[in-house]
Amino acid sequence: MSITELPVQPPSGPEQVAWLRENMAADGVQHVEELHLWNVFTHAEAKQVLNDTVTFSSDLLSVQMPEHLRKKLGLIAEHNLARKDPPEHRGARNLFQQAFTARMVTRLEPRIREMTDELLDEAGTGRVDVVDKLTYPLPITVIAELLGIPTADRDTFRWWVDTMIGASESDEEFAASPEAMEAAIDKMTGTVKKVEAYLLDHTLQRREAPLDDLISRLTQASVDGVRLSDDEVVGLAGMMLVAGHLTSTMLLGNCLHYLATHQDVQARLRADRSLIGSAIEEILRMSPSVTRMPRITTADVSLGGKTIPVNSIVMVWAASANRDPAVFAEPDRFIADRDPNPHLGFGHGIHFCLGASLARLTTRVALEAVFDRYPSFTAEAGGVEFHDNPNMVGLKKLVVTTS
């Protein structure tokens, strides 16, 4: 197929792989006039974009969205590190990292195991939708635990976060219709306010009487004598939920889906659990929860032999770069112990995912618990449904038969 015959709208789910392969073979960097954006498919060019934060800004909202709408998005969007550029990004990330240490993550391991076991107890055996019973509830419960949100509030909290995330449409729809953008924002404003009020209440309590949780630690973090304001703590805590909930749900779901449909790999990982970590990386490479990362150019720039003009939207396709044959031998083959595996599933450069170690830990612990619980599991025919959103690869439903 020639590039002119390829559909401009990216498909979602497993069909996306062929679309990306054809596009990457046609050209590593492409202008899509109809959508007013540039796609970057190859690994070297993807890294060039992610490394050059001066020319490729992450602050798309200030260009794409009028100020009155940006204000409606609230504190979580305002303090989202992923959308900030240096030097502002550096200070905020440093403060955040001071509070969110590796130790905080590793010591969660026994709790993650307990929470997984509780969810598996409720799931029972036989026919189980593991998205509904495990991959969906687990990550948000883990993040709530990390933040220090009381168990009793978690269901309400989860409902709010779902509403907030569910309101967002794909970038193409936003770009095509400012009305769609405003309607989606209005739909979630009420919920955003509730989440903010809830987190603010906790922030004020923790400033008074700190505990050993992330919200308390954020209230105390300081770099060069500068501390985070209450609004910043609320924004950063909320950002963790938004950035970590669905992404981790999808990673665990994609792992379980692969294992449920590849019994040989499942048997191999059961026999040698030391492979689970590298197998998770391979799933992130082949089915990254975040398929693409948007940037906007601040100047005319040359990329992959093309000149991209200033103020252009650039979509960096991790899902494609992760299968670039120039970097990955046999890119379409799952290799459980692939090494090295420089995939872009957690991004690259200064915005590299802050929750990567938490997501890796949660996924590994959950897979081990599933192996312990069920001697085997297979996907039920007709029981698999993917999200219909080109920005992500993940499952809405995964019914397995357990033995």
Ligand code: HEM
């Ligand atoms: C499998 C799960 C996850 C995946 C695939 C994922 C993916 C990513 C990617 C691709 C980026 C880079 C975005 C960009 O450059 O535009 C990112 C950034 C980020 N992620 Fe994750 N993420 C996951 C889990 C989490 C979790 C659990 C948290 C927190 C609890 C989290 C917090 C963040 C934050 C705060 C950033 C922004 C960092 C910065 O800009 O400095 N993520 N993530």
